[in-house]
Amino acid sequence: MPVPSQSFEAVSTDILGPMLTCRDHIIRLLENLDKSREVAVEIIKERKQQMVTKANRKTHELQFAVGAIVYIYRPVVTPGKHRKFMRPWIGPYYITQKLSDIHVKIRRKSDGKLVKNRIHVNRLKHGFLWHDRPQDPEPPPNVDATEPAILADEEIPPNFVDNTEIPQGVDNVSQNGDLQNDSISEKLYEVEKNLRKKFFDGKWYYRVNF
Structure with missing residues (x-):
């Protein structure tokens, strides 16, 4: 029977490299896992930016200034009602603050109540301000601090x-029980x-x- 000239450990070391201990193997796996997470985060950020750019590609056509009268698009149908009889545009509202090019803060024009959530400009359309009809109260100058x-x-x-x-018809009574003549x-x-x-x-x- 022929005898191999080299041992199995020497042959495996030449082909696979140096033998790793369990600790070294775990450390290598953890390093590869960290690298995989970093690559995944970068890919997610890139894909997210691409989706945002695609969704906002037409927002540059919508220009709204602070104080402009707008209406909000509400596609949700109230339970028990039919879409045919729903009013998709509600308002009027007015813009109080521009958070960015695509998000604004608005208040209801009738009573000045603030809408808590920020509104995307894709949900807005310009409203018409009638000049020959009763006007709603003017917004305070520092409306965001209200x-x-x-x-x-x-x-x-x-x-x-x-x-x-x-x-009615009774005069004021003092603390001592005396009637006061002044009405x-x-x-x-x-x-x-x-x-x-x-x-x-x-x-x-x-x-x-x-």
Whole structure:
């Protein structure tokens, strides 16, 4: 029987390279895994940029300035209603801030309520401002600093609503129980800014600056 001139370890080392231990093999696998992740991240970023460029290829044709009157396209159909009777364009709104070339912040023109989510310009179209009809309130100059128009339930103080009714024809009563001769006088103040409003117990209550 012929005897090989070299051992198996020597032959495998010449063909496959030096023998690796388990630790070296694990380290090599982890390094290859890190490289694969870096390559995958770069490919994802490149594909994402290509998709964004393709989706926004026509946005340069849409130009909206701050303060412009716009309508929003809402394709969602309300449950229980038919698409035929839906109004896909709602509004009017006006633009308060341009976050980028394709995203804006808007407010409802009727009451100035802010739309929380940013709006893509592809969902907007220019609105027409009628000059011979009653106008909505003008937006405040620093509209982005305006607080939300509706008060949350947790924001209402305990003494926010006073249900005490004063009967008509009765004079004011002092703390000592004495009747005052002066009738109840209504004081009028000029409202500088309407901060918030809350519908409670069938009435609207307002928080204002004066």
